[in-house]
Amino acid sequence: MQSLLREAIYERNVRPEEVISKESWLERMDRLQEKNLIHLKEDFERLRKELAKVRDYIFNFLRDPMIPSDNNSSERGVRKLKVKQKISGTFRSDIGADAFFAILSIADTAWKNNQSKLNAIDTILSL
Numbered sequence: 001m002q003s004l005l006r007e008a009i010y011e012r013n014v015r016p017e018e019v020i021s022k023e024s025w026l027e028r029m030d031r032l033q034e035k036n037l038i039h040l041k042e043d044f045e046r047l048r049k050e051l052a053k054v055r056d057y058i059f060n061f062l063r064d065p066m067i068p069s070d071n072n073s074s075e076r077g078v079r080k081l082k083v084k085q086k087i088s089g090t091f092r093s094d095i096g097a098d099a100f101f102a103i104l105s106i107a108d109t110a111w112k113n114n115q116s117k118l119n120a121i122d123t124i125l126s127l
Contacts, residue, residue, distance in 0.1 A: 001032055012061055012065070017065060019064070020062040020063065021062070021063070022058075022059035022060065025058075025059045025062065029051070033052075081104070084100070103121060106121055
């Protein structure tokens, strides 16, 4: 399964502007899931059930070049929160936590839109 996903990601990287059909990739995934992997028992069965839930979405990045093949941007968004949590442990109040998340959200949104974080925060605070 891992090599199938890696091949699909490679295909997207080699042909970044093209719309690539995901049907052949889904067929390959289905064939992999049909193999008799009884020796893996519960682990494989759990993986197979989870993949069945998201089957139609796994290879969407092939069809639309704007969809990233990984979730690195999401992980980077959570990183600031985890660093804050690691340093201070927790927030002292719900109001402080809400303020932190609001400012973080505004700053990240500005950054993703190639705008100044400081200007975006200043604009919101001056309303």
